[in-house]
Amino acid sequence: MAEKQLRRSLAILPMSTVMALTDLSARQIRYYETQALVHPARNEGNRRRYSLNDVDRLLEVKDGLASGMDFATMRRLYAKTHQVESTQLESKRLSDERARHLLEAEMQQLAGMRPPQSGLQQHL
């Protein structure tokens, strides 16, 4: 259970990749973070590292904005469906070996287990 959440939450993507994947500007992505809509991990050098969960969330936010939804609403909406958002790969609590294990498992199930909303499932 806790595993299933960890799988999608390995922080592996840098800002540039997320920008390309979501077609959002760095400014937008960081702003959504100030609005508590995403919580990327940070590497040792303080650089943001996004998880698949984060990318998904950003796409949801993008959709929400497009359909006139406001941040407060989205914030409330997300608060109920998710808890663990991202896990630092460099974390002392998770060995590389274990991290790989989780990443693989996650990729196996990335699709088909999320509610019919927006996000990776619909966009990707």
Add this chain to the structure above:
Amino acid sequence: MAEKQLRRSLAILPMSTVMALTDLSARQIRYYETQALVHPARNEGNRRRYSLNDVDRLLEVKDGLASGMDFATMRRLYAKTHQVESTQLESKRLSDERARHLLEAEMQQLAGMRPPQSGLQQHL
């Protein structure tokens, strides 16, 4: 068909992430590239961007070395089983929308369709 290969080949990971995922040093990863064992894409700034395929390949190389196999052998071995190794996300030939589409599809099937060797499937 060509799609299935593209899915695993989106170049989305920076060196630091690959290092963490494979537990290899940057030096090793670059050296294996000079040995033609991996062919990461490059972003506009000439930074390497690895795909899931690349990470997988690196883990195979790591295994191969551990079991005494030499690069020439691995090179020959890989030459027969793979062609398209990675696709630049920023490529003019692939829109972001499409890239997401492929990434998702790939993640759905990442496991369960590769020969019983080493690599992500076994390690992760």
Add this chain to the structure above:
DNA sequence: TCTTTCGTGTCATAAGTTCTGACATGAAAG
């Protein structure tokens, strides 16, 4: 045993990437 070749470590220098904070602005809300 002496000499290469291998696979890596480590340094230095240059250049690309990302971070934070600040100023600016058109659009929407009051």
Add this chain to the structure above:
DNA sequence: CTTTCATGTCAGAACTTATGACACGAAAGA
């Protein structure tokens, strides 16, 4: 008319990655 929003853009600092070079223990060859 005045705020508030969501973004753009800039600047300076700090982090990351790139390439090339020198070094070296271990393995392979002569």
